[in-house]
Amino acid sequence: MTQFQTPRPFDTHTDTLSRSELRKRLRQQRRSLSYEQQQQATEQLALNLLTHPDLHRARHIAIYLPNDGEIDPLLYRDIARRKGIQFYLPVLHPVLEGKLVFSPYTDNVELTANRFGIPEPDFSKGLKRPAWALDAVLFPLVGFDESGGRLGMGGGFYDRTFAFSRLRPGLAPKLIGLAHDFQKVTRLPTEPWDVPLHGVVTDRRCYRFRRSSMA
Numbered sequence: 001m002t003q004f005q006t007p008r009p010f011d012t013h014t015d016t017l018s019r020s021e022l023r024k025r026l027r028q029q030r031r032s033l034s035y036e037q038q039q040q041a042t043e044q045l046a047l048n049l050l051t052h053p054d055l056h057r058a059r060h061i062a063i064y065l066p067n068d069g070e071i072d073p074l075l076y077r078d079i080a081r082r083k084g085i086q087f088y089l090p091v092l093h094p095v096l097e098g099k100l101v102f103s104p105y106t107d108n109v110e111l112t113a114n115r116f117g118i119p120e121p122d123f124s125k126g127l128k129r130p131a132w133a134l135d136a137v138l139f140p141l142v143g144f145d146e147s148g149g150r151l152g153m154g155g156g157f158y159d160r161t162f163a164f165s166r167l168r169p170g171l172a173p174k175l176i177g178l179a180h181d182f183q184k185v186t187r188l189p190t191e192p193w194d195v196p197l198h199g200v201v202t203d204r205r206c207y208r209f210r211r212s213s214m215a
Helices: 019-031 035-050 074-083 157-161
Strands: 060-062 086-092 100-104 111-113 119-121 136-140 174-178 199-201 206-208
Touching: 035 074, 035 199, 074 086, 086 119, 100 119, 100 157
Parallel strands: 060 086, 060 136, 136 174, 174 199
Antiparallel strands: 086 100, 111 119, 199 206
16 A cells, blocks of 8 residues: 655744644544545554454453544444454433443444434443443544553543542553554653553554553
8 A cells, every 4th residue: 555645743833832733633634635645544454453462362352433534433433343353332311421431333223413413323222331341442542652642522421430540450451542653752741630541553563551550
C-alpha cells in the first residue's frame, strides 16, 4: 500500500495551546483525511490489533462506532469475532449520570442515536456487561503522548466508568486507546481524574506503557 503524507503534528505547540484548542485542531486534522487514507489506516490498525499481545487472550472486548474522523476499528472486529471473541458497545447509563455500560454488539442489534448523535443499543434491551467484566476496552482518542497521557472529547465518560481501576487494578480490563499516529504529541498535561492507559494502538505502531505509570 502507498503511504499517505502525515498531517503536521502539534509537537511544538503543546506548551501554549490549551486542551480545548489542541482538541479542536487535532479533530480538524482527523476529519480532513480522505476516504482512501481512512481505509488504509483501518487496515493497518486491524493488523496491529490482531497481533497485539494484550489482546491474545481477550474474549470480551468493548469497541466503538467511529465518527468525527476517528480511526475505524470495525475491520478488526469483523476478523476477530471469527475467533469467538464477543464485542460490546458503550451505552450511556440513564440513571448513573456520566457513566457507561456495555451492550453486546451483534449483527442484529438495533441502534438508536443517543443525545450526542452517536448510535448505541437500547439500554432497556438485552443483558449488559459491567465494566469490570470486560477483558479489554478499545476507545477513541483525540490526542496522546508516549507517556500515556491522553486527550479525549472532554466528556469524562471513560474516566468515570473505569475510575475503579485505580483502587482495584486487578479487576480492570486492558484500557487501550486507538488513534491515527499523527494524533501523537510530545506531551499532554494530565488531570487527577485521568484513568491511565495500558497502551495506544495506531495505524503505524503499538505504544505500551509501564505499570508504574498507572499508580
